[in-house]
Amino acid sequence: MRKLTIPYLVIVLIIIIMPMLLHNNIVETIEASSDMKAHVSIIEGNNHNVSYLGQTLLKWLFHPLADSENLRTYYMVFNFVVLITVFYTLFFVTKAFFNLQSAFITPILSLFVSTNILGLFKYGVIFNIINVYIILPIALYNLVKWFTDNKLHNGIIGLSLLGLFSVFHYSGYYIIAFIVLSLIGYTVYGLVKHKWWQWKKVLVLFLISLLGFIYMITKNAWLVNFGFSPLTNLQYIFMHLSPVTFVLLVSGLVYSKKNKIGLKDNGKLFLYSISCICITLLGALAFLEITDFNRVVMDFAGMITILTGCLIGVVCSYGKKFVNYLVYGLIIVGAILNITMWVS
Numbered sequence: 001m002r003k004l005t006i007p008y009l010v011i012v013l014i015i016i017i018m019p020m021l022l023h024n025n026i027v028e029t030i031e032a033s034s035d036m037k038a039h040v041s042i043i044e045g046n047n048h049n050v051s052y053l054g055q056t057l058l059k060w061l062f063h064p065l066a067d068s069e070n071l072r073t074y075y076m077v078f079n080f081v082v083l084i085t086v087f088y089t090l091f092f093v094t095k096a097f098f099n100l101q102s103a104f105i106t107p108i109l110s111l112f113v114s115t116n117i118l119g120l121f122k123y124g125v126i127f128n129i130i131n132v133y134i135i136l137p138i139a140l141y142n143l144v145k146w147f148t149d150n151k152l153h154n155g156i157i158g159l160s161l162l163g164l165f166s167v168f169h170y171s172g173y174y175i176i177a178f179i180v181l182s183l184i185g186y187t188v189y190g191l192v193k194h195k196w197w198q199w200k201k202v203l204v205l206f207l208i209s210l211l212g213f214i215y216m217i218t219k220n221a222w223l224v225n226f227g228f229s230p231l232t233n234l235q236y237i238f239m240h241l242s243p244v245t246f247v248l249l250v251s252g253l254v255y256s257k258k259n260k261i262g263l264k265d266n267g268k269l270f271l272y273s274i275s276c277i278c279i280t281l282l283g284a285l286a287f288l289e290i291t292d293f294n295r296v297v298m299d300f301a302g303m304i305t306i307l308t309g310c311l312i313g314v315v316c317s318y319g320k321k322f323v324n325y326l327v328y329g330l331i332i333v334g335a336i337l338n339i340t341m342w343v344s
Contacts, residue, residue, distance in 0.1 A: 008104060012087060016111070018343040020080050035124030040075055053167045054127035079126050086133045087111060093137045094310050097144070097267040102313025105331065106306055109245055112335040114305040116240040116298035118342060125295065127169040132299050135165050136174075137306075140273050147201060148266040155201065159208050166212025171299065177280035178209035184276070237285060239294075240301040244334030248327065249308040252315050261318050271307060278303045 042055055043062040050056050065074050087107045095103035110133070111117055120129050142158030145151060166172040238246070255261070263271070281300040285293060316324045 093141045097270045101316045102310045105313045106309025109309045110305045112338045114242045116301040131169040131171045144269045175212040177277040252311040274307045
């Protein structure tokens with residue numbers, strides 16, 4: 001399967017950039033998206049409503065091009081570069097903790113089977129994508145390595161990225177998941193592994209998460225109404241979660257339980273972390289009145305999809321050939337329609 005890695009990376013790269021190569025409707029695309037239009041307006045200096053760090057960095061990055069007649073083209077290229085970075089981030093993070101099959105499956109599930117990331121892309125909320133699907137996975141990668149391998153540089157990078165995550169975009173309020181994760185998930189890991197020194201790391205993670213959450217709530221209190229909204233939004237939780245992803249998740253859980261498939265410590269901790277984020281987002285959707293719940297639904301689907309890809313890749317490495325054929329057949333069926341719509 002290693003021989004297929006380079007062709008796979010190149011083919012998916014081509015699929016991602018295909019709409020940019022085939023269609024010359026950059027201006028129309030930006031004008032159709034209120035978020036893209038607002039971002040371009042910030043770069044041009046016509047909109048001074050800079051609400052989060054991502055917009056500030058965007059203005060700084062594109063400042064030399066603010067008066068260029070090709071600004072919209074450059075901005076659209078930036079959006080596609082972000083999408084490519086998402087693909088490679090998910091590939092390399094899942095490969096590090098699981099195996100090559102997980103690395104093959106997870107990005108395809110995330111980009112072309114479940115519709116959450118491409119949905120966010122078409123809405124123009126590029127900073128949501130950067131925050132949740134680039135900064136967050138890399139932060140998790142380093143935090144998990146910090147806990148399992150005890151490497152200080154991973155801790156510094158992971159905590160720094162976690163702080164960046166909380167201020168980069170409105171989706172930084174998901175950092176509440178790390179408060180839960182630090183108090184429950186990582187503490188349990190330390191107890192099970194009898195590594196009592198882990199409490200120091202847990203405390204640092206908790207404090208960083210708490211500070212990030214306080215910042216988000218004080219700066220962007222309008223995002224969440226902490227009134228009780230029982231189960232109002234749960235009807236939408238599967239809106240962006242493909243049936244194929246759901247079938248693979250359930251099948252993977254059943255198969256791994258039945259066959260007692262084991263995972264490496266860092267893989268387990270990574271999945272615990274993703275699961276904790278999923279539970280937190282599910283709780284928020286169930287009980288809070290969220291200003292833009294549709295984005296939270298998309299990110300919930302995104303976390304579930306990442307979890308599914310990691311798990312099903314491990315199942316494939318243990319399973320018989322017909323299991324692999326079935327899994328890849330389902331993924332191709334689930335992806336082909338979305339890929340067709342993406343490039344057309």
